[in-house]
Amino acid sequence: MAEAFGLYTHIRNNRIRSTLLLAGLFVLAYLASFGVFLIVLGASGGSIDLREAVSMFTGAFPFITAGVALWVFFGFQINVWLISKISGAKGITREENRELYTLLENLCISRGLPVPRLMIVEDDALNAFASGVNPKQYTVTVTRGLLNSLTSGEIEAVLAHELTHIRNGDVRMMVIAVVIAGVISFLGEVMFRGMRLGSIRSS
Numbered sequence: 001m002a003e004a005f006g007l008y009t010h011i012r013n014n015r016i017r018s019t020l021l022l023a024g025l026f027v028l029a030y031l032a033s034f035g036v037f038l039i040v041l042g043a044s045g046g047s048i049d050l051r052e053a054v055s056m057f058t059g060a061f062p063f064i065t066a067g068v069a070l071w072v073f074f075g076f077q078i079n080v081w082l083i084s085k086i087s088g089a090k091g092i093t094r095e096e097n098r099e100l101y102t103l104l105e106n107l108c109i110s111r112g113l114p115v116p117r118l119m120i121v122e123d124d125a126l127n128a129f130a131s132g133v134n135p136k137q138y139t140v141t142v143t144r145g146l147l148n149s150l151t152s153g154e155i156e157a158v159l160a161h162e163l164t165h166i167r168n169g170d171v172r173m174m175v176i177a178v179v180i181a182g183v184i185s186f187l188g189e190v191m192f193r194g195m196r197l198g199s200i201r202s203s
Contacts, residue, residue, distance in 0.1 A: 014169035021176045022072065028180075029068045033060060075179035076133050083131045089119040089141045100147070103156045104140065107163055116140050116166065120147070130162040133172045140166075 037056045041049065083089070094101045100118060108115045116130070116138035124145035132138040140162045147155065165171050 011168050014173055018169065018172055018176055021173070021180060025072070025176075025180050026065065026068055029064055030057075030061070033057060033064050071182065072179055075175065075182065079133065079175045079178070080131050080137050080139050084119060084139075084141075087121050087141065088123075089121045091117060091119050097147075099152065100142075100155070103152070104159050104163075107156065107160050111163060111167065113163060113167060114138070116163075118142075120144060124148075126150070128158050128162055130165045130171045131175075132166070133175050138166050138171070 034053065034057045037053045037060075041053055041056075092100075097118070097120075104118060105115050107113075114135045116132065117140070119139055119141040121127070121141060121143045123143045125143050126146045126149055128140070128142040128146055130138065130140050140159060142155075142158065146158065150158065
């Protein structure tokens with residue numbers, strides 16, 4: 001009983017963390033944008049007028065919100081496609097590897113989970129990972145090296161491990177973290193360009 005409680009607590013905590021991370025992403029974007037406005041005003045010469053910065057931020061607020069929302073939306077929509085392009089993973093059919101599909105299906109049936117897609121990376125490294133943020137996207141990817149090196153029982157254990165990441169919401173947390181990292185990188189670039197623009201105007 002305690003083990004099941006611990007599992008569901010972990011799942012619930014991951015959902016809470018995911019929600020807080022997404023909310024924090026919007027707050028981060030607002031603060032960073034306001035900082036950019038202050039930098040631009042300060043670099044343009046003279047004293048910084050907070051009222052003018054607030055006015056600029058208020059006017060840009062809907063666009064900042066829409067931009068972050070679109071970033072999150074596209075990040076959620078294309079995450080599996082992007083990961084597969086970067087890793088070189090290719091989808092496989094049941095006919096191509098019936099044994100692997102059977103192992104995955106049996107594990108999903110025993111845990112009451114929808115069967116995710118299966119993909120293979122043609123690489124000799126021993127690796128496996130899960131991706132996706134919803135049942136329609138969930139994907140388990142394994143390398144050719146892992147399939148060639150492990151026994152059927154060991155492969156089943158690896159698949160079970162990746163399914164646990166999906167069930168616990170760990171994969172969703174990872175995708176959100178990547179989306180946030182992308183926003184931070186983008187805001188940093190905007191801030192850098194804002195500083196350059198301000199220095200050009202003051203010269």
